Amino acid sequence: MNLYDLIVKKIKDIQGAGDDAAITNMSTSSMLTAEITLISSILVALVMLRMVSKILMIVAVLVVLLAALVAMPLMPRFKNEQNDSMAAMMFYVMLALAIVITLFYWGNLNV
C-alpha cells in the first residue's frame, strides 16, 4: 500500500460511511492542500508569539507541530466541524460571544 492509498483510507475513515460522496483524485488533492495550508499558516501565525516571549514561541510551535503530526488528517474533521447545521453554528456563536466578552472585559482590565 503506497502513501496515497493510505491518505485516501484515512480520509474515508474520518468521513465515515454516511458520506456517500466519492473520494476522487481531485478531492483528495484539495484535502491535502487544505491540510498543508492550515498547518503551515497556523505555525507561521504562532511565530508572532515572539512579541510576548521567545521561549513561549518555540515551545508553542513545537507543541502544535507535534500535535498536528499526530492528529494528521485535520481537514476532514475541520470540515465536519464547520457544517451547516443550526446546532453547530449556534454552539460556535455562543463560544465566540463568551470569548469576545471575556477577552475584552478581563483582557483590558488586567493589561
Add this chain to the structure above:
Amino acid sequence: MVIDVQIASLFTAVSLIIIGIFAAAFLDNLIKKVIGLAFIGDGVNLFLIAMGYKPGGIVYIYLPGMAAEWFSQNAAYPLPFAMVLTSIVIGASTMAVMLGIIIVLYKKRGSLSAKEILGE
C-alpha cells in the same frame, strides 16, 4: 431593604436576555426559538429604557410654567426612549418575517423541529 427600581429593571432586562439566548440555543421547536428571540429584543429594549430613567424624576414633557433648569435636572433622558420606539417596530417586523418562513417550511417539510429542518 428595597432595591432601586432602576437596578431591578436592569436585572430584569438581563434575565430576559439570558432566558431568550437560552431558548434560542437549546430549545428544539422553531416557534419556541422565535419566542426566545422576541425576549432578547424585549430585554434589550427594557435595558435602554431603564438607562434613561431618572429616580424621582418626571416624564420628559415640558409644560408651560416649568423652569428650564429644574426641568433639565429632573426630566428623564428621552433619547433612549426614542430609540426604543424604532427598535420595537424593527423587532416585530423581523419576528413576522421569521414566522412567515417557518410557516412555509412547515408546509414543505411537515415538521417544526430545528434538528430536522435546520440540520445539515
Add this chain to the structure above:
Amino acid sequence: MNLLIPLMVIVPILCALFLNLLHKKDRTIKTIAIFLALVLPALPILANYGLHYFGGYAPLIENPTLSNNLPSLITGTALNTFHPAITYSFQSAQKIFVFILGLVGLLAVFTSLFETRRPSGVYGYMMFMGIAAVTAILLTDDIFNLYVFFEIAALATVGIVLVSNVKGNYETALKYMILGSIAAPLLLLGIALLLGVTGNVNITDIIYSLKNGLVNPQNPVLLMACGLIVFGWLYGSGLPPFHTIKSAIYSKALPSGAALIQAFSVFIFIALGIIILRIFSYLPFSQWVILGVSLLAMILGITMAIVQTDIKRMIGFLAVGELGYIGIGLGLGTAFGITAGLFQAVNEAIITAFLFIGFGTVLYQTRVSDTRKLGGMMARNPVVALLVLLAGFAMAGVPPLNAFQSKLMLIQASINAGFPELGVIMILLSIVTFMTFMKAFHAVFLRPKPADLEFKNENIPKATIIALVVFMVVCIVFGLFPQVVTSYLQPLATSLAGGIV
C-alpha cells in the same frame, strides 16, 4: 448643507418603492431602472464633501443666532459642540465607497433585469433597499441610525435569498435570521451601554467625550460595549464564527444577488471596523482582536474554500477569506496599513462581484453549480471564460490587476509594522486562493463536457457580458493607477492612525 447627500439614500429607496407600481410594463421598467441605477454611482461623484444634518439642526457652535438666547448652562459646556441631529458625513473615503457600492449595485441590477424573467418584483425591490441601507451605513455618523439600517440590510439580504428559488434557500435564510436575531440585539445592547456611559449616540461626540475627559475611558462598561459591538461586527460581515452561514447565504442567492450581498458584507465590515477603530483605538486590545479575527477568517475561509465542490459556496468562502486581508490592514493600525486595507476592500467588492456574475453565466446556462457535473464551457463561450479567468487572476493578485496593488501594499505595511509573519501568511494564502480558483476554472471550463450535462438557456444575455467587461475595465484601471483610489482613502487612514478624528 448639501442636498445630494441624503439623495444617495433616498434615490434607491424611491426606486425600490416606485418601480413595482409599473408592473407589467417591462420595457418601461427596464429603461427607468437602468437610468435610476446609473444615478447611484453618479451621485457620489457629483456631490460635494460635507455634513448633512437631518432637520437642519447644526451644532450650536455653528448656529450663533440660536445660541445667543440660551443660558450659559448650555452654551458654556460641551453641549455647545454636540450634534443634535442625525448627521451624515460625506468625505473623500465615503465618496469612493459609495461610488463602488453604486457601481456594483448598478451592474447587479443590470444583470438581474435581463437574466430573470420578470424585471419588476420583489427581487429588484430588495436589491435597491439593500443598497439604500448599506449606503446609509457608510454615511451615517450616528450609531443608532447605523443599527436601524444594519437591520434593514439584514432583512434585504434575507429577501434576496428568499426569492432566489435555489434549493434550501428558506432553511438558510431562517438560520441567518435566527443567528442575526441574537447578534443584532447584542449590538444594540453594546450601543446602549455606550449611550449609558457617554449620553450620546453621535460617534464624533462620543469620541469628544472620551478624549476630553468627560467620561473615564477605562470604565469597564465601555470595555463590555466594545466587546458587544465587535460581536455585532462579526455577524454583520460574516467573520468566524459566522463564516459558514454567510457563505451559505451567498450560495443560496442568485449570482447577481450574491454579488450584491458580498458587497454589503464588505461595506458593513468597513463601516463598523472604522467605528470600532475610531472609538476604541485607545484600547490596545481592540487591534489585537481585529488582527486575530482577520487571521482566523483568512485561514478558515480559504482552507474551507479548497474542499468545496459547489462553485458558489467556494467563492463564498473565498469572499470570507478575502475579508481577512482587509481586517489585517485595519488591525495593523498604521496609516499605510489602513489605506491598504481600505483599498483591498474596494478591490474585493469589485472582484468578488465579478467572479459571482462570471460564474453566474454558467449557472444561467446549465442550472448546475456542482463542479463534478460541469465541464466544457470554454468551447461554448470563450469570451466569458477569458473574463472569468481575469477575475480569478485579479482575486489572486496577478500583477497588472487591482488586488495585486492592494496586496502588495498590505504586505509592505505588515513588514513595516513589524509583523513579517502576516506578510508570509498573506502570500501563502494568495497562492492557495489562486490554486482554488484554477481548480474550479479547470473543472468548469477546461475539462471535456460530461455527456449528461444539459443546457437550459443557450445564450448568455448581452447585458451580463457588458457588466463583466465593465468590471474588468475597473480592475485594470485600479491596477494601473492605484493612486486614483488611494488618494481618496489616505485622509481617513491618516486620521484613524493618528487618533485625531
Add this chain to the structure above:
Amino acid sequence: MIEYLFMLTAVLGAILALMQRDLLKSAILVGISGASIAILYQYLLAPDVALTQAIVGAAIIPVFFALAVYKTRRMEE
C-alpha cells in the same frame, strides 16, 4: 412597590411561555410578559414607549405567534 410585581411577571411569563407544551398557551404568555413590560415602561417614565409596547408587545406579537401556531401545529411534538 407594584413595579417589582410587574418585573416578576415579565420574567415568570417568559419562563412559563418556554415551558408550555401547548404553543397557543405560549403565545398568550408572551402577551402577558409583553404587557408587564409595557406597564414597567410606564413606571420608568416612558409613557409613549409604553403605549407602543402595549400595542406591539401585548397584542400584535402574540397574534403573530397565534397565527403561526394556527398555520402549523398546536402541540409541540
